[in-house]
Amino acid sequence: MKNLKFLFVAFLMTSCGTIVNYDYEKSTDFSNYKSYNYFDDMKTGLSQFDSLRLISAIDAKLSKMGLTKSDNPDFYIDIQSEKLMNRNNPNVGVGVGGGSGGGFGGVSVGVPIGTNKSTREIVIDFVDKQQNERLFWLAVSESTYRHNASPEKREATLEKLVEKIFEGYPPNNTD
Secondary structure, eight states, rough: OOHHHHHHHHHHHHTTTTTEEEETTTTGGGGGEEEEEEETTOOOSSSSHHHHHHHHHHHHHHHHOOEEEOSSSSSEEEEEEEEEEOOOEEEEEEEEEEETTTTTEEEEEEEEEEOEEEEEEEEEEEGGGGGTTTTEEEEEEEEEEOTTHHHHHHHHHHEEEEEEHHGGOOTTTTT
């Protein structure tokens, strides 16, 4: 029973978290990339303020990692996102039945446990424009994101998301 409670708590904690998947070109020497910038025509799918918050969080993270923003960068960053609707409506059925005189009947009631859950997928691409716009690193994240939260909460959410996304950069090529 103790193990069952632990598994339930672990499930709740992981089901609300951010999912990040990475991909990269295996032949890439990531030590060659020291500077970056963003594509001019980037359409993030976020509001203008949230786009600026996300870019600011990425700039801060990449600066901590020793990368610099440059007008003549080694690579460019593209950010895209879209709102996803997960239809996650588990129900619990409660049945009541009884009978008299050889007959029986039943009543069943569905009680929704969850509601439709909105998440945001954010895709960050690293592209080497000097090599014919070769994509060399990609992160795809899916997380809960509330566009109606306060600006401070959205900023904190985006900062945490960026930390999680860049856990996979540069990739460990020993896999």
